[in-house]
Amino acid sequence: MDILHIAIQASLEAGEEIMNVYASNFEVETKEDESPLTIADKRANAIIMSHLKTTNIPIISEENKEVAYSERKEWNQCWIVDPLDGTKEFIKRNGEFTVNIALVENGAPILSALYVPDFKTLYFTKVSEEKAYKIELEKHQTPISEIIANAREIKPSSASKARIVGSRSHLNDETKEFINNISEKEEVEIVSKGSSLKFCLVAEGKADLYPRYAPTMEWDTAAGHxxxxxxxISVTALPANKPLEYNKENLLNPWFLVSNRS
Incomplete structure (x- = not known):
């Protein structure tokens, strides 16, 4: 099976299981870093691992034990997975949570499947083809052939506007300052969205800028990137002004900016 097809299938099955939990009275645990965890995160991770292990490519997942950098630095390829990105949104039941599966090569993302299970919306790409696709499904269990045949290509906005996408859970002083600096020069529209959907909004032309001056991990960003x-669309690490990189010694991302402006 095509490696992208494996990622897509894993995301759909994980999304279906997430929705099974979503419909129940689930409990919320707190991890050591004080972030929330549900049985949906664990079950989705198990499903994704079962698919990706067939590729014999090593895996970095939020819900797996972290592999030492002394081993990871030898990897030229690896999967980077967040089985449930936006757990806070999941707990709030606002639907803005995703399954993030990305394949990274030499520090850069080369393909991904990003699934929004509550809306049955799938985004996917092989970066080398310089195209990304979106499809809204009728059911989670949709054949891959049908998805590939019916997905539509997405494109960013051709007009350089100032629609700035922000997080529903993280809008700090640095982000407000970024917005204020732009609003002094032009009219600004704020678009609120949770999880990795913020990347998708810029990619499909519904927003133009996504500044992130708050902590994220590599699994939060790789699929959307x-x-x-x-x-x-550029995804630039700040203040270094170079593309965001993956499989770093520290899996914590620097601040970054997603922009459709050259």
Missing amino acids: AICKAVG
Whole structure:
């Protein structure tokens, strides 16, 4: 099976299991870093691992034990997975949570499947083809052939506007300052969205800028980064002003900016 197809299938099955939990009275645990965890995270992770292990490519997942960098630095490829990105949104039951699966090569994302299970919306890409796709499904169990045949290509906005996408859970002083600096020069529209959907909004032309001055991990961004990269959207680490990198010694991302402006 095509490696992207494996990622897509894993995301759909994980999304279906997430929705099974979503419909129940689930409990919320707190991890050591004080972030929330549910049985949906664990079950989705198990499903994704079962699929990705067939590729014999090593895996970095939020819900797996972290592999030492002394071993990871030898990897030229690895999967980077967040089985349930936006657990806070999941707990709030606002639907803005995703399954993130990305394949990274030499520090850069090269393909991804990003699934929004509550809306049955799938984004996917092979970055080398310089195209990304979106499809809204009728059911989670949709054949891959049908998905590939019916997905539509997405493109960013051609007009350089100032629609700034922000997090529903993280809007700090640095982000407000970024917004204020732009609003002094032009009219600004704020678009609120949770999880990695913020990347997708810029990639499909519904927003233009996504500044992130709050902590994220590599698994929060790799899948969305791939979608953006495929359609020519920059994802720039700050203050270094170079592309966000993956499989770093520290899996914590620096601040970054997603932008459709050259």
